[in-house]
Amino acid sequence: MDRSIGAEPERTPTQKPPPRPPPRPTPKPTPRPVQRTWLWMDLWIGIVGGVASGLIVGIALFVGQLVVDDQRADRERSRDDAQIERQNSIEDARDVQGTRLENLRFVRGLSSRDDLALERPFRGLDLGGMELAGLSLVGADFENSNLAHVSFRSADLRGAQFGGANVDGADFTNANLAGASFSYENRETAASGPGPDSLAQADLSGTLFRRITTWHDLNLSGSNLTGARFEEVDLSDAFVSGAVFDNVCPLFVEWPDLALAGVVVTIAADCPADY
Secondary structure, X not given: OOOOOOOOOOOOOOOOOOOOOOOOOOOOOOOOOOOHHHHHHHHHHHHHHHHHHHHHHHHHHHHHHHHHHHHHHHHHHHHHHHHHHHHHHHHHHHHHHHHHHHHHHHHHHOOOOOOOOOOOEOOOOEOOOOEOOOOEOOOOEOOOOEOOOOEOOOOEOOXXXXXXXXXXXXXXXXXXXXXXXXXXXXXXXXXXXXXXXXXXXXXXXXXEEEEEOOOOOOEOOOOEOOOOEEEEEXXXXXXOOOOEEEEEEXXXXXXXXXXXXXXXXXXXXXXXOOO
């Protein structure tokens, strides 16, 4: 074959590629059988869970109702107990008042201006708040009695014994207490309350006051304390204006400002010198 410069090259015929084989058909997946065991298990779990939830809710409601019922029962018991306590208090007060009225009748029955030597054994009686004004109770024994807030105004109490008695708030205004005794024998039984409301204008001549340190603001104004005896008595805040302290025997006494009150105290000749 001649190859000349500039000559057009000889064309070779184009070769066709061999035909491709047809694609193989894709095999269809074989369906797997349904696992019915899992369905039953899920159903069983759901049933058990529902029952358990219901039980828990039911138990919670039951317990809550028990708590509510217990609280209601407690409130009702508390209300009943309070009502019973009030009723008992009322009955106790009635009993106390009844006892005091019985004691008052007993005391009044022994009040006599004609028989001054009559025994008047009132020791330990509860006469709290009773009215004994103007009675004649000479030589009466009121030791260890409850005489709180009793009125003895203008009563005749000469020689009466008040040792250990509760006289807090009692009114002895204008009473005759000549020779009486307010004696608290030892420190364990010493007067511990605020004392009488008033001893003003009273006849306290020859009266004994022993171991009294808590009768604050005691009113002795205008009282006659001639010959009175004081042993371990605190009168530092007493009202003594116009009171008479002639021939008294004060042993270990705390006095108020006597100069300010215009009061002069004279000491009995037989009084120990170590007062």
